[in-house]
Amino acid sequence: MKIRLIEPIAPSRHLWSKSYFVRLGLPMIGAALAEAGHDIRIYNPQLAPIDWADVFSSGLVGISSTTSTIPESYRIADELRRRGIPVIIGGSHVTFMVDEALRHADFVARGEGGESIMVQLAEALEGGRELDSIDGISYLGENGEAVHAPLRERCQDLDLLPFPDLTLIHGHERISSTPIMTSWGCPFDCTFCSVTAMFGKKYRFRSAENVVAEIKEKQPRRIFFYDDNLAANRKRLKALLRLMIQEGITVPWGAQVRTDVVRDKELLELMRASGADFVALGLESINQATLDHFEKSQTVGDIEHAIKVLHDYGIRSHGMFVLGADHDTPDSVRETVEFAIRNKIDTIMLNILTPLPGTLQFEELDAEGRIIERDWSFYDAQHVVFRPRQMTPIHLLQETLRANRRFYATWRPVLQFHRWLWTSKKRHAARKRAAWSRMLEYGWLWYYSRMWWTDAKNRTQRRRLRALSAGQAEPPRAATRAAEAGVPGARPAETGVACPEDRPA
Ligand code: B12
Numbered sequence: 001m002k003i004r005l006i007e008p009i010a011p012s013r014h015l016w017s018k019s020y021f022v023r024l025g026l027p028m029i030g031a032a033l034a035e036a037g038h039d040i041r042i043y044n045p046q047l048a049p050i051d052w053a054d055v056f057s058s059g060l061v062g063i064s065s066t067t068s069t070i071p072e073s074y075r076i077a078d079e080l081r082r083r084g085i086p087v088i089i090g091g092s093h094v095t096f097m098v099d100e101a102l103r104h105a106d107f108v109a110r111g112e113g114g115e116s117i118m119v120q121l122a123e124a125l126e127g128g129r130e131l132d133s134i135d136g137i138s139y140l141g142e143n144g145e146a147v148h149a150p151l152r153e154r155c156q157d158l159d160l161l162p163f164p165d166l167t168l169i170h171g172h173e174r175i176s177s178t179p180i181m182t183s184w185g186c187p188f189d190c191t192f193c194s195v196t197a198m199f200g201k202k203y204r205f206r207s208a209e210n211v212v213a214e215i216k217e218k219q220p221r222r223i224f225f226y227d228d229n230l231a232a233n234r235k236r237l238k239a240l241l242r243l244m245i246q247e248g249i250t251v252p253w254g255a256q257v258r259t260d261v262v263r264d265k266e267l268l269e270l271m272r273a274s275g276a277d278f279v280a281l282g283l284e285s286i287n288q289a290t291l292d293h294f295e296k297s298q299t300v301g302d303i304e305h306a307i308k309v310l311h312d313y314g315i316r317s318h319g320m321f322v323l324g325a326d327h328d329t330p331d332s333v334r335e336t337v338e339f340a341i342r343n344k345i346d347t348i349m350l351n352i353l354t355p356l357p358g359t360l361q362f363e364e365l366d367a368e369g370r371i372i373e374r375d376w377s378f379y380d381a382q383h384v385v386f387r388p389r390q391m392t393p394i395h396l397l398q399e400t401l402r403a404n405r406r407f408y409a410t411w412r413p414v415l416q417f418h419r420w421l422w423t424s425k426k427r428h429a430a431r432k433r434a435a436w437s438r439m440l441e442y443g444w445l446w447y448y449s450r451m452w453w454t455d456a457k458n459r460t461q462r463r464r465l466r467a468l469s470a471g472q473a474e475p476p477r478a479a480t481r482a483a484e485a486g487v488p489g490a491r492p493a494e495t496g497v498a499c500p501e502d503r504p505a
């Protein structure tokens, strides 16, 4: 059967608009379908435009989605159904919002196991099996009532999963960092994260041999391990890294880890020896009350220590923060960026707290009537969709935008440009390449931090937030604690909050 798979993108400008990272659900599903003999192509508009004529002539279309991409997924699904093409949507959003999704798609895939669901659905549509024999799907029955088949059992042996086939993606040549996922699930349970609801608290991982076989097959120039927490089981990670070194696989790689990774020196040595040059750290907050509220099991001291140790090992740190929790004030936002600058975190991502369906956070804020935005496309951690407790929604947005602009000062891309310019290509080819990609990275973050509000959809949402915030008292402003303590470079408090475009250039 001709089957087309689509990973839609969010409509407004966001932090990841220019990245070539693709989620692995569709490449894995594509691999299983191709193995079963189907004609497969995957579209991801972030890499290359969708060939609609090709999509409209297929027998089944599968769409993957997150919360911020779901409105676009529904728009595509509505059009496909209008043309009589069966459509199924899967992914983390629809797993928790199944009734909403059934208004747009013929079938909804819940939870994991998309690769088996799609193969079985194709069989059913070809008349080879009954729909009610497929676990993990929902659809409308003959009388229009929703039928929810039981969830599939969680995969117990990840080595049995097919290697995601990136070559099925139209425009895959643009992917420069090969995504590899070695584990599912996370033993922690942070209140804002939907990973455990989707993949469970039990940490399941592939064998070192299986991962190395995939790496050898893909011959990457660079790897980004997609695991939510690559080092959740240090023993198994050490085994994987040892095998990579033994097999001569020492390409540069990055991954998401927690600050606790630095507690194990042997692990850090292995990481460095196998090519680790970048880690994304879920730092979340420098406000201990917020860390405790998130149930993060991490202290501010852990964060400072981790960044220092990673620097000592020559591993770049990317700090991911979440702003706007109940204990956060406008000063917390300012202090976060000052903390990042003071501790020399290489890059940061300032996420606005976003209640994702499936999380405790969503349930709590929804029950308290604090969710103010139901357009899911704004659920990308770059917009405010709820009423924070200690500031107005517009205040949270503006403080975050301003903090971003402060961190991504113009000197960062300029410095990298100079590094690139003065590094000899002959003697330090790798260093020259790294300076070039760093310059592009900082350049985009610099541009994004200044241009966010020029996007029409972003501007509209900001106007709405401004209206919603009118009448809600703002807390008195104090000098930031860092400035009071006389930290060099720390900013004193300002007296008013103006939108970026309200200020003189
Ligand atoms: C790598 C990653 C990224 C990368 C690339 C992602 C991208 N291009 O969108 C980067 C760093 C860019 C990123 C950014 C963001 N991410 Co992210 N990311 C991930 C991560 C760690 C892995 C994704 C992946 O490949 N998973 C492995 C595959 C196999 O899983 P899967 O896609 O869910 O697919 C399975 C099932 O869902 C199902 N399935 C999926 N699609 C379909 C389709 C059909 C037809 C069927 C039948 C089945 C099916 O079958 C698959 C396997 O059985 C996930 C966490 C996770 N464990 O999944 C978060 C995750 C997807 N990200 C998340 C979020 C919130 C974001 C951000 C908004 C904010 C942030 N904090 O970074 C941004 C937005 C990016 C954007 N594009 O707009 C959330 C999404 C939750 C939600 N409800 O939306 C997740 C789940 C993590 C979390 N915190 O809960 N992310």
Ligand code: SF4
Pocket: 186, 187, 188, 189, 190, 193, 194, 195, 196, 228, 229, 258, 282
């Ligand atoms: S935020 Fe990270 S550590 Fe916390 S539950 Fe999600 S994946 Fe696990």
